[in-house]
Amino acid sequence: MKSSSPKLDILFLCVALAMLFLAGDSPVIRTAFLSLSGIVLEALPFMLIGAIAGGLIEEYLPESAVTKLRYAKTKAIMIAALAGLVLPVCECAVIPVLYRLLRKGIPPEAALAYMLAGPVVNPVVFTSTLVAYQFNPVVPVLRVIAGYVIAVSVAIIVSRILKGKIVRDDISNPSPCEIKGNKKEPRIIRASRHAAEDILKAGKYFVMGALFAGLLQSAFGRNALLSIASNPVLAIAGMMVLAFLLSICADGDAFVAASFGKAFFPLSSQLAFMLFGPMLDIKLLLMYKIVFPWKTILVLIPCITVTVFLASLLLHLLIGAVL
């Protein structure tokens, strides 16, 4: 994994430490760090498991097995978007697994579809959404179907725009010495070393993203959105912005969406919040850098934004009155 500029890392480290030691009494800073600790404690174990799974993939999954999975592009995308049903991981754990799968030669567009759909189209998120909406099955069913359609559409659009050049060069063409490693060591040791290296690099982006999310959550009052709640177009857009800023895990975001209340915010805007957040937020934006070049990220951002917005608006127009 390539790293970001060390100067930026040093700057981030200095600012974070200054906030911790010098501005620790500020309610903004303390609330931000409380959010950061919640995010990290919840997601880091998943990331560790994801990285260990990635290490095992690197060492034990033969490339021939990946080659067998190479279906036609669209078919691969449609199948990969359903992989969350059997591999239900949250959006943070998906990145280390994807990194190693991509190095093994899994089609990038299929990986993209899994990355986008996995955190939404999975049984854990379905159940938590069901509980958050007091066992009304309409909301989780709509969330899963819309999430699948959006992920497949975005993956197809992005692969068409970028003509297959989706992932970083160092992943699609890893250097031979990087692949071979130290062959004298047992495979299991090499697998754990891959995992250790991956987490050390991915963890940095994760902590940075979590702190930014915590700061924005502290700086931004949710009741500011009340003024736009009556207009469905603005409500959908506002809730998408909020999902981006808050960086809430897909497993718990339904409870936050439900707290906005049907009386204030249309259900379509709450769905927009639950569809957009697991695909794009501050923490993910930084973590995407691990597998994608900036060019791909710059194409992904508008594609996800426009597709989620249009899907939510369509849901509002089709079934808004019923919901």
Add this chain to the structure above:
Amino acid sequence: MKRFRSVPMMLAATVYLCWFAAFLWLLCDGRYMMYLSRRLWPLLLLGCISCATLVIGILSSNKIATKENESREDLLNAAIMLIPILYFLLYQGDTLGSFALERRVVSMVESIECSDLASSAGDTLQTDIYILLNNYPSVFGRQVVLEGALNTSSSQPVLYRFLIVCCLNDAIPKAIFFESNCIDTLENDVWLRLEGTVDSLHINGIVYPFIRNTAVTVLPKPGSPYMYP
């Protein structure tokens, strides 16, 4: 055989060792409930096992040393990964308070859509705000005991607590209006026990849950101030 472990790998081992200790400390002490849902303790166990696996893997590895600039980058990565642990150590009793409440609420107290509420009878009910709000019609008119923190930023004082679904980042404030004449001298976030009758309050045609005829007792801040579904 003499083993040569690279600087990045030793830094990684240090980071995972620190996280192993942090997970174990938070789990054994029960302190994780200040950041995570009560039922998510297996996550920390999973974190401990994963970190231990990685440390063992690194210590058994014999990867040769890498370039100096790689080591520098890894030192930075390791330092950034340790920031949350530094926070756990420095601010151990920190909890979400009125500042977070005002940032996270859409409206201070959630309105109710009930009509024709009938008073229910029974002994005094010791409950929490989340359960009370979820079962409002069935406890209407009943004497209840509630604990929570005070916030006086709206026209009517509220008692609030945060509900942690997964982690603190998604914690949602749950609040209820109450009446009292003896809270003027109290500051926001003081922990209170209220004993009063569940009633409703009408503000601009909207109905809110309300605790009437309230007896207030000031309490020390509890070890576990959050609610869990």
